[in-house]
Amino acid sequence: xxxxxxxxxxxxxxxxxxxxxxxxxxxxxxxxxxxxxxxxxxxxxxxxxxxxxxxxxxxxxxxxxxxxxxxxxxxxxxxxxxxxxxxxxxxxxxxxxxxxxxxxxxxxxxxxxxxxxxxxxxxxxxxxxxxxxxxxxxxxxxxxxxxxxxxxxxxxxxxxxxxxxxxxxxxxxxxxxxxxxxxxxxxxxxxxxxxxxxxxxxxxxxxxxxxxxxxxxxxxxxxxxxxxxxxxxxxxxxxxxxxxxxxxxxxxxxxxxxxx
Amino acid sequence: xxxxxxxxxxxxxxxxxxxxxxxxxxxxxxxxxxxxxxxxxxxxxxxxxxxxxxxxxxxxxxxxxxxxxxxxxxxxxxxxxxxxxxxxxxxxxxxxxxxxxxxxxxxxxxxxxxxxxxxxxxxxxxxxxxxxxxxxxxxxxxxxxxxxxxxxxxxxxxxxxxxxxxxxxxxxxxxxxxxxxxxxxxxxxxxxxxxxxxxxxxxxxxxxxxxxxxxxxxxxxxxxxxxxxxxxxxxxxxxxxxxxxxxxxxxxxxxxxxxxxxxxxxxxxxxxxxxxxxxxxxxxxxxxxxxxxxxxxxxxxxxxxxxxxxxxxxxxxxxx
Numbered sequence: 001x002x003x004x005x006x007x008x009x010x011x012x013x014x015x016x017x018x019x020x021x022x023x024x025x026x027x028x029x030x031x032x033x034x035x036x037x038x039x040x041x042x043x044x045x046x047x048x049x050x051x052x053x054x055x056x057x058x059x060x061x062x063x064x065x066x067x068x069x070x071x072x073x074x075x076x077x078x079x080x081x082x083x084x085x086x087x088x089x090x091x092x093x094x095x096x097x098x099x100x101x102x103x104x105x106x107x108x109x110x111x112x113x114x115x116x117x118x119x120x121x122x123x124x125x126x127x128x129x130x131x132x133x134x135x136x137x138x139x140x141x142x143x144x145x146x147x148x149x150x151x152x153x154x155x156x157x158x159x160x161x162x163x164x165x166x167x168x169x170x171x172x173x174x175x176x177x178x179x180x181x182x183x184x185x186x187x188x189x190x191x192x193x194x195x196x197x198x199x200x201x202x203x204x205x206x207x208x209x210x211x212x213x214x215x216x217x218x219x220x221x222x223x224x225x226x227x228x229x230x231x232x233x234x235x236x237x238x239x240x241x242x243x244x245x246x247x248x249x250x251x252x253x254x255x256x257x258x259x260x
Numbered sequence: 261x262x263x264x265x266x267x268x269x270x271x272x273x274x275x276x277x278x279x280x281x282x283x284x285x286x287x288x289x290x291x292x293x294x295x296x297x298x299x300x301x302x303x304x305x306x307x308x309x310x311x312x313x314x315x316x317x318x319x320x321x322x323x324x325x326x327x328x329x330x331x332x333x334x335x336x337x338x339x340x341x342x343x344x345x346x347x348x349x350x351x352x353x354x355x356x357x358x359x360x361x362x363x364x365x366x367x368x369x370x371x372x373x374x375x376x377x378x379x380x381x382x383x384x385x386x387x388x389x390x391x392x393x394x395x396x397x398x399x400x401x402x403x404x405x406x407x408x409x410x411x412x413x414x415x416x417x418x419x420x421x422x423x424x425x426x427x428x429x430x431x432x433x434x435x436x437x438x439x440x441x442x443x444x445x446x447x448x449x450x451x452x453x454x455x456x457x458x459x460x461x462x463x464x465x466x467x468x469x470x471x472x473x474x475x476x477x478x479x480x481x482x483x484x485x486x487x488x489x490x491x492x493x494x495x496x497x498x499x500x501x502x503x504x505x506x507x508x509x510x511x512x513x514x515x516x517x518x519x520x521x522x523x524x525x526x527x528x529x530x531x532x533x534x535x536x537x538x539x540x541x542x543x544x545x546x547x548x549x550x551x552x553x554x555x556x557x558x559x560x561x562x563x564x565x566x567x568x569x570x571x572x573x574x575x576x577x578x579x580x
Contacts, residue, residue: 054555058555139558209552254553256553
């Protein structure tokens, strides 16, 4: 009993969070997460913040981390905060991309107090009790492709008018995204030399829903690169860096599978 | 989760005050009250419900429901939205009030005489009801498998607007005749027969060049059975006036048909194809060609493989 009390006391004393960060970094995180979920549980430690969330249909998952270095100042103990992402998005609209945001957790009111210039916004937090801790599957994905965000944006944009899904092929010689409707077809084939990196021992092919894929790829900023790990009729694992390399985002997306 | 059984009035009041505060601040809590109560409603209409035992439910989205021990529908309710809930003590009783301002001011007042049970619990549910066996599903099935209506029939892409509204399916039969099909998921009556006739009449009077390309059905199944006086289905119709073309056929595809509707179809040279739900269901409930898998299938969080009931369905998105 005594140790329980001691642990609780320890937790109390370290349950703090005070940080300053560029608004753009927060905007990017919220953008990357809110495509899948409305609420998220943020894990805060002395090293940085992270979150894992699975979408309500259990089709996609995001695993995002932001190191303490991504912040201009960072002081924190172990803490879990429940964020309403839609609300947080609106709050961040109050700040320009180049502005800095000061955040502080107020335990007594259970709010996150955000200061943008002289503006103070107190953000009520969501109860994290019912929020799951998603289990990240251990995937064996044979192929790896690193491709520029611009090429992908174009292929995805073009595919959206044709179909609700795309076929993604990784071959030892090339990487291809294609979509077709009854009449029309689109494909983007990038030979090995036009890719940043291609490691494919065998040809793999999977189909993915554009509803998901499109928003995930939009989360990679222009000028950035996306690493895709692929298999056949298997989930895709996509990774990219945030906050000048001080943060990292991993998406998993389950495939669509032909049953005929 | 907070539960109070047979609480004293003071405890019940405190519980409800805190639960309602929680309802306001954090979304996602369900509050239930089982109590002997009276219910008054003032709004577009007015109602009173004298003392009795009821189940009162406040849903996370702001919905209020008051259920008696009978029937599936609540006796009093407020739809979801910005309803204001408050609780106070009045003349020694607890008064629970729900106020709705728009589009009209409406108030539900519940006087709790004897509270038996109080429950407040976080409620999370991101799933939406997936409706199967809809008329839209039937259209898609017949489009992909026209032979379910008639062997040799080919449906054309897209909606055919007859200028009196869009007909469900349109195509060409073996003989090259234009066929308009109206699909209903329940028994066809005079209004469905009239609807089909309006389309066919317009089409018979108008031009009927075949536009668009042709998509062949593939599977080799025939579950629809033909009924009615136009048994062969290939004679077409003799129009009621000189202008009509015998080459436009109209088919009402529905499980059964009323005598009046059948007569109307026959009078206008239209046909009825009886659809057999039991046979169609196996097609409708079959998994989609490209089903969306969940991460659970690959050992991640979520739904397990083979959990077909809950497999996420991604219907074809309609474009244009």
